[in-house]
Amino acid sequence: MWHEYHGNIHLHTTHSDGTGTFDEVIDAARAAGLDFVYATDHNVLVRSQEEGYRRGVLTLVGQEVHDVHRVPQRNHLLCLGVRQDVSHLAPSPQSLIDGVRRQDGLSFLAHPVEEYTALMPQHYSWEDWNVSGYTGVEIWNYMCGFRGFITSRLRALLVALFPHRFTVGPVPDMLRKWDELTQSRAVVAIGGTDAHAWRFRMGPLERCFLPYLHCLRALNTHILAERPFLGANGELDASAEPVQHDHQLLLSALQAGHCWVGYDLVAPSRGFRFQAWQLPDGELPPANGAPHAIMGDTLEVPTPGRRTCFRVQVPRLAEIRLLRNGRTVARQVGRELFHQDPAPGVYRVEVWLERWGKSRGWIFSNPIYVRR
Ligand SMILES: [Zn+2]
Ligand SMILES: [Zn+2]
Known part of the structure; x- marks a missing residue:
């Protein structure tokens, strides 16, 4: 008997370069009907302040770690289930992965294969493919997936206004890379939105590119847990025990690959x-x-x-x-x-x-x- 939950694993708040607070993210998660959100701010770990069942949403905190001194910027790693900040290990991707494992955490290569264009040449792909011991890969990074469509300023505007018209799925080269990796060992796939809710100006108007609510309705990771979440009835307040229990169930399901990536904006994928x-x-x-x-x-x-x-x-x-x-x-x-x-x-x-x-x-x- 499996228990299905779904949530958003990769997002940023005001603790790094996102524009929304945890409260705003949780509002969006409630409105999107999510069971959990897993925030992954850049190179900081804010678990003790922010984790808990917050207004019925299992709110968890990991981190997205990269070497800020590396040129060009590459190798972003999502670190889940870590108790202590691992960002000091960023200069060596292998040491970072090993450091996450020593804390019984999970690590996922973030947006490892990205598309880019002449207008948007910046990308943050994974480069050190000789690493081992990581849990899996983010096969679909929702935000980064738009970069490949931005071939002109007009297209950039259209992508910002009508993102759903553009997205069709993960980057094909990412799927090919994942298929190659799984030939030798299990590599777990997750999806992430990388929500930042960045603001931009168009003349006198200010708009938000990919607001939290849009992202949290769009792309989620659905898990099949072995037991029900203790906090799933939405009645609990922030007592530590159900949070740890349910967090562990979530991590176990992810580690086992008992999960799928659902583009739920198209239609809810619950029940797959x-x-x-x-x-x-x-x-x-x-x-x-x-x-x-x-x-x-x-x-x-x-x-x-x-x-x-x-x-x-x-x-x-x-x-x-x-x-x-x-x-x-x-x-x-x-x-x-x-x-x-x-x-x-x-x-x-x-x-x-x-x-x-x-x-x-x-x-x-x-x-x-x-x-x-
Ligand atoms: Zn990143
Ligand atoms: Zn990110």
Whole structure:
């Protein structure tokens, strides 16, 4: 029995270069119906001041760490579950990752593969790909994803005013890189909005680019937790125990890859499931039985005469693609997809939905790994 929660993992407040306070972020999270927010201000850790169940929202604090003296700026790392500031380790990405692990924290490479244009040449991609031991990658950074569309000043204005018209999914090179990384080990995918709610001027008007409420409605990470959150009824005030308990459940789900990235602005992705059973040839998975694996899990290669049966369920009619090692092996327009496969590989799901005149990437699951 899995318990689904969703929230926003990568955002900035006035503790670094965001324009909103925690209270403003929490207002937006409540309005967006989120279960949790995980703020990651640059190179500071403000847990003791800000963490807790705040107006029913599990509010957590990590940090986004990078070496401020590096030229050019690269290698941003999201550090979750750390008790002490790790920003002094930033000059060596490997030491930083190791430092997060020593605190039983999780680390995700932030916006590791970015697009950029002649007008917007700045980018903050990951460069030190020889590092090891990190938990995963942010396969979709919502804010950075817009940079590649900004090829002229007019386009910049249009992106600022109508962002939903542009976004179609993660940067394709990022997905290719992730598929390459998962060939040798489990690499957990998350999505982040990188919300800053920056303000800009257009003549006499001041506008906000990607306000918190927009971001928190747009791109979320959905988790499947093994037990229910203690604070999920929204009645608790800031007593420490449920916060620690629920924080740990969230970290465990992320570490296991029991999560997917949902572009919820297109449609709520709540209820998505990707499960697998290993059964004799031709046998269908039980309608309500517990699966042998969910996203993030690893199965052995099936023995001769047996196959891995994948079942994908989506909350509304959409194009479901099952990929093995980055290539589509099954495709179905519907609310469910079944596929039986004897082959080893890294199986993951993408779901695409027609919206605003285009097919949009809606759901990106973590893989089920079938390995020898
Ligand atoms: Zn960053
Ligand atoms: Zn950021």
